[in-house]
Every structure is written in C-alpha cells, then in structure tokens.
Amino acid sequence: MTVDSQNDNATIGIFARLQPLLARLLQGGLTLLAVSLLIFLAARALPGDVANMILGQSATQEQLDLLRVQLGLDQPLWWQYLIWLGGILRGDWGTSLSNGQPVADLLALGVRNSATLSGVALAVMLPLSLLVGVIAAQLRDGFVDKVFLGMSMVANAVPDFVTGTVLVALFATTVLHVLPAVSFIPPGDSPFSYPDALVLPATTVIIPGVMYLARLVRVAVIDVMATEYIQTAELKGLSPSRILFRHALPNAVAPIIPAASLVAAFTVGGVVVVEYLFAYPGVGSALVDAVTNRDLPVIQANVLVIASAYFIFNLIADSFAQRDEAAGQRQSKA
Amino acid sequence: MEMTLTTHQWVRSRPVSGWWRLWASTQVRWGVILLVAMTVLVVIGPFVAPYDPAAPVGKPYAEPSAVAWLGTDNLGRDVLSRVLSGGVYLAWMAPVSALLSVVIGAAVALVTAYYRGWTDLVLMRSLDVLLAFPGILLTLLCVSVFGPQPILLVGLVVLTLMPGVARVIRGAAIPLLDREYVLWAKAVGTPGPVIILRELLPNVSSPLLVELGLRLSWSVGILSSMSFIGYGIQPPAADWGLMVSENGTGLGTQPYAVLAPILMIILYTIGGGLIAEGAARVMARTEGKA
Numbered sequence: 001m002t003v004d005s006q007n008d009n010a011t012i013g014i015f016a017r018l019q020p021l022l023a024r025l026l027q028g029g030l031t032l033l034a035v036s037l038l039i040f041l042a043a044r045a046l047p048g049d050v051a052n053m054i055l056g057q058s059a060t061q062e063q064l065d066l067l068r069v070q071l072g073l074d075q076p077l078w079w080q081y082l083i084w085l086g087g088i089l090r091g092d093w094g095t096s097l098s099n100g101q102p103v104a105d106l107l108a109l110g111v112r113n114s115a116t117l118s119g120v121a122l123a124v125m126l127p128l129s130l131l132v133g134v135i136a137a138q139l140r141d142g143f144v145d146k147v148f149l150g151m152s153m154v155a156n157a158v159p160d161f162v163t164g165t166v167l168v169a170l171f172a173t174t175v176l177h178v179l180p181a182v183s184f185i186p187p188g189d190s191p192f193s194y195p196d197a198l199v200l201p202a203t204t205v206i207i208p209g210v211m212y213l214a215r216l217v218r219v220a221v222i223d224v225m226a227t228e229y230i231q232t233a234e235l236k237g238l239s240p241s242r243i244l245f246r247h248a249l250p251n252a253v254a255p256i257i258p259a260a261s262l263v264a265a266f267t268v269g270g271v272v273v274v275e276y277l278f279a280y281p282g283v284g285s286a287l288v289d290a291v292t293n294r295d296l297p298v299i300q301a302n303v304l305v306i307a308s309a310y311f312i313f314n315l316i317a318d319s320f321a322q323r324d325e326a327a328g329q330r331q332s333k334a
Numbered sequence: 335m336e337m338t339l340t341t342h343q344w345v346r347s348r349p350v351s352g353w354w355r356l357w358a359s360t361q362v363r364w365g366v367i368l369l370v371a372m373t374v375l376v377v378i379g380p381f382v383a384p385y386d387p388a389a390p391v392g393k394p395y396a397e398p399s400a401v402a403w404l405g406t407d408n409l410g411r412d413v414l415s416r417v418l419s420g421g422v423y424l425a426w427m428a429p430v431s432a433l434l435s436v437v438i439g440a441a442v443a444l445v446t447a448y449y450r451g452w453t454d455l456v457l458m459r460s461l462d463v464l465l466a467f468p469g470i471l472l473t474l475l476c477v478s479v480f481g482p483q484p485i486l487l488v489g490l491v492v493l494t495l496m497p498g499v500a501r502v503i504r505g506a507a508i509p510l511l512d513r514e515y516v517l518w519a520k521a522v523g524t525p526g527p528v529i530i531l532r533e534l535l536p537n538v539s540s541p542l543l544v545e546l547g548l549r550l551s552w553s554v555g556i557l558s559s560m561s562f563i564g565y566g567i568q569p570p571a572a573d574w575g576l577m578v579s580e581n582g583t584g585l586g587t588q589p590y591a592v593l594a595p596i597l598m599i600i601l602y603t604i605g606g607g608l609i610a611e612g613a614a615r616v617m618a619r620t621e622g623k624a
Contacts, residue, residue: 027459031466038467042475154600157607159555161562162596165578165585169593173586181585269468273559287471288563291478299478303471310468 021319028315032308036088039303040081043296088304094297098290103297106286109187111305114275114282116191118267120198121205126260129210133217134249140222148214155211160270164204164277171200183280201278205270209263216259220252261317268309355620356543361612365547369605372598376425379418387411387419387572395581395588407581407591417594420572424602427484427557431491432550432606438492439499440542444530446500447507458504461497469494469556477565487566491553499545506541507534540617547610551603558599574598 055063068074072083087094093103136148155163172181183197191198224230225248233243275284283302290298356362384403385391390410391402398405404413442461446454473490480486510516510533519529560566561575569576574595581591 027462031463034463035467039475042479045479153607153611154604157551157603157610158600159559159603161559161575161578162599162603165582165592165596169585169589174589265468269470272470272474273563276563287474291474291565294478299475303475306471307467311466314466 024315024319028311032311035307035311036085036304037081039300039307040084043300044077044080084300088301093301096298097295098293098298103301106298107283107301107305110281110283110286110302113185113191113280114271114284117198117201117275117280117282118205118264118271121202121209121267122260122264124202125206125209125213125263128206129213129256130217130249130253132210132214133252134221134244136214136218137221137225138244140218145218148218152211152215155208158208159273160204160208161273161277163207164200164274167200167203168277181278183278185281187281197278197280201274201280204274204277205267209267213256213259213263216256217252220254220256221248224248224251258317258320261313261320265310265313265317268306268313271306356540356613356616359612359616361608361615362543363612365605365608365610365612368601368608369550372421372602372605373425375418376421379421383412383415383418385412385415387416388570395584395591397588398590404590404594405588407577407588408584413577413588413591413594416572416577417574417598420574420577420595421598421602423484423567423571423573424554424557424575427488427491428550428553428602431488431495431553431557432546434488434492435495435549435553436499436542436546439496439545440503440535440538442496443500443503444507444534444538447504447511448526448530448534458500461500464493464497465501470559473556473560474563474565477560482560482565482568484567487557487560491556494556495549495552499549502541502545503538506538510534510537540613540620543613544610544617547606547608547613550606551610552606554599554603554606 055067072080075083084094091104093107095102096106132148136145139145168181170176171179179196179200181200183194183201185191185194185197221244230243230247233247238247271282271284272287273284274280275282276288279285283305287299287302287306289295290302380387388411390406391412392406392410394406394408394410396402396406396410402412402414404417407413407416442457446457469491472494473487476486476490516529516533519533524532557566558573558575558578561573562579564579567573567576569580577595578592578599581588585592
C-alpha cells in the first residue's frame with residue numbers, strides 16, 4: 001500500500017518534471033512550423049517567375065504553362081506549402097534551379113563543412129574561455145584583467161566581418177603571409193584535410209565567443225571564491241591550486257552552460273557572414289549564393305537548416321536557464 | 335528601518351532615479367562623447383571631403399600620396415573622401431533602429447509585465463517565435479524579396495532586436511511589482527499608465543541603457559554586415575561596410591581602403607559598447623548594495 005502510493009508520487013513527480021519539457025518541445029515544434037511557413041512565403045515572394053528562370057527568355061507560353069503544371073505552381077499556395085513540407089519531412093528537398101543537382105546532396109556538403117567549422121570553433125572556445133576567465137579572476141583588478149575587460153568589450157561590440165578582415169590583414173595579406181585569406185575546400189573533401197583553411201574562419205568565431213564566455217567565468221569564479229565554503233577550504237590549509245581546480249572551477253562552470261549554448265546559437269547564426277568573408281563552402285555562403293541566383297529550393301533548405309540549428313541551441317540555453325531559475329526558487333524557499 | 339521616518343515616508347522611499355547615476359559612470363560618458371564625435375564627423379564629413387566620393391581621382395589601388403591622403407580604392411576613387419561620406423546611412427539608420435527597438439521593446443515589456451493576462455501570453459509567445467529566427471537570415475530573406483530600401487532595413491533590424499530587449503526589461507520589471515512603492519501606488523488608486531511611467535520606468539533605467547548601448551552596437555553590426563554581403567546599401571554609394579567588401583581583394587596592395595572604413599565601424603560600435611559596459615557596472619553596483 002505504502003509502496004504503491006510512493007510509486008504514484010514518483011509517477012506524478014516524473015510527469016511534473018516532464019511537463020515543462022514537453023511544453024517546450026511542443027512550443028518548439030510550433031515555432032519551427034511557423035519558421036518554415038515564413039521561409040516558404042518569403043521564398044515564394046521573391047521577384048521573378050521560376051518557370052521563366054528555368055526555360056529562359058526564348059520559351060513559348062505553352063512550354064511555360066507545362067513546366068508550371070509539372071512544378072505544381074498552378075496549385076493553390078497552401079497546397080504547395082503542404083507538398084513542400086511533406087517533401088522536406090520525407091527527405092525530398094527538391095533540385096537546385098541553378099545546377100539541377102539534388103538539394104539534399106548540396107545541403108549535406110554544406111552542413112558537413114559548416115558543422116566542422118562551428119564544431120572546431122566551439123571545441124577551442126569552451127576550454128579557452130575557462131582558462132582566460134580563471135586567469136582574469138586570479139589577477140582581478142590588475143593590469144591584465146583590465147586589458148582583458150577592455151578587449152572583451154571591443155570584441156563583443158564589433159561585427160564578425162570586421163574581426164575577420166582584421167585577422168586576414170594580420171595573417172594573410174598585409175602584415176604576415178602565413179595563412180590563406182580564402183578557404184578553398186574542393187566539394188566533397190573533408191575540411192580537416194585543409195587545416196590552414198579552417199584557422200582564420202574558426203578564429204573569427206572563437207575570439208568574440210571566448211571574450212564573452214571568459215567574462216562570465218571570471219565573475220563566476222570571483223563569486224565562488226568569496227563564498228564561506230572556499231574560505232573554509234583556505235582555512236583548512238588546502239593549496240590554492242587545489243581550491244581553484246577542485247572546488248571553485250566546478251562551481252563556476254554551471255552558470256556558463258546556458259551562455260555557452262547561446263554562444264553556439266550565435267555561432268550558427270553568424271555563419272552567413274563569416275563563410276561569405278572567407279568564401280568557406282558551408283550553408284551560409286551557399287545561402288548567399290542561392291539568394292543571388294534566386295535558387296528557391298536551395299534558399300529554403302539552407303535557411304531551414306540554419307534556423308533549426310539556431311533554434312535547438314536556443315532551446316538548450318533556455319531549458320538550462322529555466323532549470324537554474326527553478327533551483328534558485330527552491331533554494332530561496334528552503 | 336529608521337525610526338525618524340514616518341510610515342508614509344518609509345513606504346514612499348525608493349531607489350533614487352537611476353538616470354543621473356548612469357551619467358556619473360566614466361564609461362557611459364566616454365561612450366556618449368565618442369558617439370557624438372562620430373556623429374559630428376559623419377555629418378560634416380561630406381562637406382570637408384576633398385573629392386566627390388563617386389569620382390575617380392587616380393589609378394585603382396594607388397598608395398597614399400599628397401593627392402589622395404589614404405590612397406585610392408578599387409575604382410580609383412579617393413578613400414579619404416569615401417570614408418568621410420560613408421557613414422551617412424549608418425549614422426541615422428543605426429541609432430533609429432536601436433532607439434525604436436528599445437522604446438518598443440520596453441513598452442511591450444512594461445505593459446505586459448504590469449497587466450499580465452492573455453495579451454501578455456500571446457505577445458511574449460509571438461516574440462519567442464521572432465527570437466527563434468537568427469536576425470541576419472530574416473533580414474537577408476526580406477531584403478532579397480523587397481529590395482534593399484533603408485526604411486525596410488531599419489524595420490528588419492528593429493524586428494530582430496526588439497524581442498530581446500522586451501525579454502530583458504520584462505525580467506527587470508517583474509520583481510519591481512512586489513516592491514512597497516508600487517504596491518503603495520496601487521493601493522492609493524494610481525492609474526496603471528502612471529505607475530508604469532513614474533514607478534517602473536525610472537527603476538529599469540540601468541538595464542534600458544545597457545540594452546540601448548548593446549543594441550546600437552548590434553544595429554551597426556547587422557547594417558554594416560548587410561552592406562558587406564551585398565544586401566544593404568548599394569554601390570556606387572559610399573558606405574563603410576560596402577567599402578570593406580569592394581576593396582577586400584586589394585587588402586595586400588592598398589590596405590588603407592579597407593582598414594580606414596573598418597576603423598570607423600570599430601569606433602562607432604565601441605561607443606555603444608562603452609555605454610552598455612558602464613551601465614552594466616552601475617547596475618551591478620546598485621544590486622550589490624540592495
């Protein structure tokens with residue numbers, strides 16, 4: 001009897017805990033649906049007739065009409081949207097209007113390159129921001145710390161293409177000539193085979209990310225070091241490095257996790273400009289090219305992929321932030 | 335609490351309005367000075383420019399000389415004249431975008447925070463949808479549909495930045511609703527709009543200024559990035575972001591054609607950054623005291 005009621009409580013507990021997550025997921029699904037509708041309508045509203053673009057100026061009216069029927073352009077707009085959405089869900093992303101290749105294939109290449117770039121950037125960014133943040137906290141209010149704070153303000157205010165162009169001038173074209181200014185990676189090759197082509201685009205993303213996260217680490221470490229718990233450890237005579245790495249750092253990591261997911265989202269959102277700057281062959285540069293060529297299926301696919309990745313990282317950041325808030329409320333009630 | 339105060343005075347005592355405390359911050363002051371200086375430079379720039387920014391004065395990518403102090407660009411136009419004339423669009427579009435984002439965002443945040451109810455739910459959820467879309471994508475899509483008109487660009491930047499402002503200000507306003515001075519104002523029958531303007535608004539002044547500085551930097555960022563990727567201000571107009579992309583290939587031979595406009599963008603964004611930084615420090619200090 002008691003066991004049963006405990007089980008009941010446990011089930012209710014799980015539901016109570018799952019409910020906000022389910023609500024977020026449902027809300028997330030609806031948001032992505034709204035985003036897909038927005039993309040569909042925006043792409044349809046692009047000037048220029050698709051059939052005209054494919055067949056060129058010399059096409060006859062009959063040829064145009066036939067192609068429109070083939071492409072489903074004679075159907076009502078809502079039906080076209082449903083057909084398009086169904087195709088996306090089945091993995092049929094259509095064919096590129098500019099080169100006739102399946103969009104799914106083009107997208108796979110771009111996604112791999114962009115994911116490599118963002119992945120490398122994040123893999124360097126997170127440990128580096130811990131290191132920089134801890135050093136700044138240890139040297140609090142000293143010269144190094146002040147220089148760090150100033151640089152961090154500048155790095156976060158300045159747009160990515162400015163950071164990137166300054167890096168190009170420093171390392172590729174003007175001061176030193178050690179790295180390529182343009183990231184040439186042949187289609188189908190892994191970006192890891194061209195490590196020097198990855199360095200500058202990745203660094204462009206890493207600098208503002210580290211400067212933002214390291215600041216949060218710095219504040220978190222300073223706060224933790226001021227707690228009674230660390231002061232007790234100091235009184236016990238633990239070595240400063242042991243206090244820092246075993247006690248302070250683990251407590252300082254928690255508050256930056258949502259911020260790190262947010263930086264991941266910004267990294268994804270920023271690929272358009274950074275990839276364009278370095279002509280890096282990812283989803284961002286593919287999107288700019290597709291917009292220039294009015295290549296509707298490619299535009300839709302790339303925007304949908306970037307928006308989804310951006311949304312997922314934002315969702316992760318949100319759920320961490322909400323969990324922390326809930327934990328904070330529990331603590332303040334206790 | 336101090337016994338010398340009457341209950342009335344005690345309940346009415348609230349944090350001194352934050353505006354003057356913000357101006358006392360060195361960083362806020364330097365940020366404002368920098369922005370004013372940049373604005374003056376941009377406004378008088380076209381009048382003091384030695385040449386017509388659209389007319390060629392020499393060979394492409396000529397090095398700095400007595401004729402062209404910063405050399406020439408990809409089409410042989412004077413870099414100095416183009417830099418002096420190249421901030422005109424940014425100088426009105428960025429502040430207008432930032433101000434509209436903050437004003438609309440704060441209005442939405444304070445009204446929904448104060449009145450709650452279903453409008454609150456609907457508004458905040460629709461802002462979440464906007465937040466789910468990376469700003470540059472929305473801007474790129476819409477500009478490719480409707481063309482790069484300045485008014486449209488400003489509207490898109492506002493649409494991109496405003497939801498974030500609303501979220502932050504709402505977060506700052508909600509704890510204020512339980513404070514004595516707000517409850518007191520409600521209890522004596524002060525109308526809602528008056529409470530919002532007289533009690534809530536002055537007490538979110540620090541986060542508002544943080545947002546204004548931050549969003550100004552970001553407006554400059556989005557607008558100049560759009561010019562850079564070719565979907566903002568169109569050639570042959572002189573524009574800093576556009577100059578960076580036009581002269582990118584000449585970076586090795588004539589770096590000034592790229593570095594001069596870059597320096598202008600950096601100075602402009604740092605102005606906003608300093609204001610945000612100073613206001614955030616003031617906020618941290620007052621919160622520490624509370």
